[in-house]
Amino acid sequence: MQQKRGIDxxxxxxxxxxxxxxxxLALRVGNLSTASVDNAYRLYAEFDNIGGxxxxxxxxxxxxxxxxxxxxxxxxxxxxxVVEMSIDSxxxxxxxxxxxxxxxxxxxxxxxxxxxPGAEESYLADGDKIExxxxxxxxxxxxxxxxxxxxxxxxxxxxGSESSGDDF
Amino acid sequence: xxxxxxLGAKTLQYVAGLGRAGRFxxxxxxxxxxxxxxxxxxxxxxxxxGVLTLLIILVSGLFVGMVLGLQGYYTLVSFGAESxxxxxxxxxxTRELGPVLSALLFAGRAGSALTAEIGLMKATQQLDAMExxxxxxxxxxxxxxxxxxxxxxxxxxxxxxxxGVIGGYLIGVQQLGLDxxxxxxxxxxxxxxxxxxxxxxxxxxxxxxxxxxxxxxQGYFATPTSEGVSRATTRTVVNASxxxxxxxxxxxxxxxxxx
Numbered sequence: 001m002q003q004k005r006g007i008d009x010x011x012x013x014x015x016x017x018x019x020x021x022x023x024x025l026a027l028r029v030g031n032l033s034t035a036s037v038d039n040a041y042r043l044y045a046e047f048d049n050i051g052g053x054x055x056x057x058x059x060x061x062x063x064x065x066x067x068x069x070x071x072x073x074x075x076x077x078x079x080x081x082v083v084e085m086s087i088d089s090x091x092x093x094x095x096x097x098x099x100x101x102x103x104x105x106x107x108x109x110x111x112x113x114x115x116x117p118g119a120e121e122s123y124l125a126d127g128d129k130i131e132x133x134x135x136x137x138x139x140x141x142x143x144x145x146x147x148x149x150x151x152x153x154x155x156x157x158x159x160g161s162e163s164s165g166d167d168f
Numbered sequence: 169x170x171x172x173x174x175l176g177a178k179t180l181q182y183v184a185g186l187g188r189a190g191r192f193x194x195x196x197x198x199x200x201x202x203x204x205x206x207x208x209x210x211x212x213x214x215x216x217x218g219v220l221t222l223l224i225i226l227v228s229g230l231f232v233g234m235v236l237g238l239q240g241y242y243t244l245v246s247f248g249a250e251s252x253x254x255x256x257x258x259x260x261x262t263r264e265l266g267p268v269l270s271a272l273l274f275a276g277r278a279g280s281a282l283t284a285e286i287g288l289m290k291a292t293q294q295l296d297a298m299e300x301x302x303x304x305x306x307x308x309x310x311x312x313x314x315x316x317x318x319x320x321x322x323x324x325x326x327x328x329x330x331x332g333v334i335g336g337y338l339i340g341v342q343q344l345g346l347d348x349x350x351x352x353x354x355x356x357x358x359x360x361x362x363x364x365x366x367x368x369x370x371x372x373x374x375x376x377x378x379x380x381x382x383x384x385x386q387g388y389f390a391t392p393t394s395e396g397v398s399r400a401t402t403r404t405v406v407n408a409s410x411x412x413x414x415x416x417x418x419x420x421x422x423x424x425x426x427x
Contacts, residue, residue: 004208011214014222018323021330022369028352029258029333030361 039089040067041126045100045113050081051136052111053102059085059113066091069113085113095120099132111136189385195306196314196384203311210312210319217278217313218320222327224277225270229328232269233335236260240336241344253346254355257336262359262368263424266329268416271375274321275408279383282313283404286387287397295388310384317380318373325372367423374415379408 050072059067067087075082087094097118104111115130124130203210240256289295289309298305333355340346359365383404390400 007215008208008211010219011211014214014219015319015323017222018326021323021326022365024330025262025326025333025365026361029262029330029355030359030365 040086041089041092042070043085043087043094043124043128043130045083045085045130045133046075046078047081047083047100047102047133047135049135049138050083050111051102051104051138053083053113053136054110057110057112059087059115061091061094061115061117066115083113092123092125094124096122096124096128097132098124098130099134100130101134102136104137188389192385192388193381196311196381199304199306199311200315202307203315206307206312209308210315213312213316214320217282217316218324221274221277221320221324224273225324225328226331228269228273229266229331230335232265232328233257233261233332233337234339236265236332237336237339237344241340241346250346251350252354252358253336253340254351254353255358257340258333258355258359259364261329261332261336262364264416264420266325266332267368267371267375268412270325270328270372271321271379271412272409274317274324274376275379275383275405275412278317278320279379279404279408280401282317282380282383283387283390283401284397286310286313286384287390287392287400290388290390291392291394291397293392310388314380314384317383318376321376321379322369322372325368329368363424370423371416371419374419375412378411378415382408382411 053069053072055069055072057069058065059069067085069083070086071084073082073084074080083100094115095118097120099116099118101114101116102111103114118132236257237253240253241250244250244253244256286309295305295309298308337348337351341348341351386400386404386407390396
């Protein structure tokens with residue numbers, strides 16, 4: 001009987017160890033501790049271009065993570081992207097003129113939505129839409145803008161030097 | 169012409185074997201319900217199937233995690249992406265290496281022992297003796313072992329994966345000087361609880377079912393001689409390992425395919 005209790009005890013410890021390992025995986029390795037926003041409200045924002053924004057990308061306010069991107073759709077009438085965000089309801093005092101921008105973490109990091117609070121007295125509520133948005137910076141567009149404007153500037157600088165006498 | 173007849177005989181044998189396995193599985197499922205009411209039998213088998221396999225799982229998990237940390241670090245550092253080491257280690261372990269390697273080790277350590285034990289019981293006519301006493305050996309001998317394997321493998325897999333992640337931490341952070349916060353943050357950023365961890369657990373449940381079923385089946389239908397038992401044991405390890413690797417592909421394609 002004594003030996004039987006011993007085996008029971010060891011098996012119990014084994015099962016507990018396995019469950020503890022699962023909990024460790026869930027909380028420390030996985031994102032269960034951070035992923036679910038229990039009490040959340042939804043906000044929408046319309047962007048011309050969302051670049052590489054992905055589902056579950058963080059939504060930050062002053063650099064602090066306050067929510068997640070939960071859905072991305074196309075607004076058929078305007079050919080724009082509508083991003084649905086789920087924001088922790090602890091932060092329910094975002095002014096109505098809050099602006100949203102798609103930013104990049106680091107030089108080539110993943111993209112996230114950064115919120116910039118405005119100055120209105122009334123607050124955004126569940127289902128509201130953020131009106132002021134800034135689209136993602138697409139590297140190719142940036143480079144092509146840089147090349148064309150750089151060429152333009154070069155031409156402008158030349159014409160400027162030629163006509164500098166006229167201005168002054 | 170003889171070889172055509174041989175082919176027919178082999179095919180018939182194979183189909184008959186499949187049918188026998190199917191009937192055995194149905195009988196075993198029924199027997200498992202009876203065995204659940206005598207849970208102390210299952211606990212006893214959990215000791216020999218699960219606890220005694222723990223050491224080999226712990227040691228291999230630690231070393232697999234350490235190797236992943238080392239290889240991952242040297243590969244990633246050439247892209248300047250060593251900050252993703254935690255993610256590489258955790259995803260490889262939760263999705264693939266944890267369930268598959270645990271199942272292979274389990275087949276080698278516990279599956280072979282199950283087959284040999286049941287096969288020897290059959291060879292020494294212990295199972296026949298039980299039937300002579302009008303006692304069905306399925307709920308008393310076979311079902312507790314089957315249930316124990318089914319319960320033990322997911323737990324062993326979780327332990328294997330956890331210890332592997334810690335092994336990667338030991339090498340990546342303690343030895344190669346990666347920042348500890350970066351290691352865990354990259355992991356939590358990229359590993360999804362439902363998509364990665366739960367899918368890994370589902371894999372290990374399927375593997376537990378398949379490996380243990382093959383083990384008890386081979387033992388129960390082993391030729392009752394010493395040679396037959398040794399052959400059955402070999403067949404358990406070979407068939408179980410191949411099934412695990414093949415099923416792993418199928419499960420991975422089903423789980424991660426559409427993304």
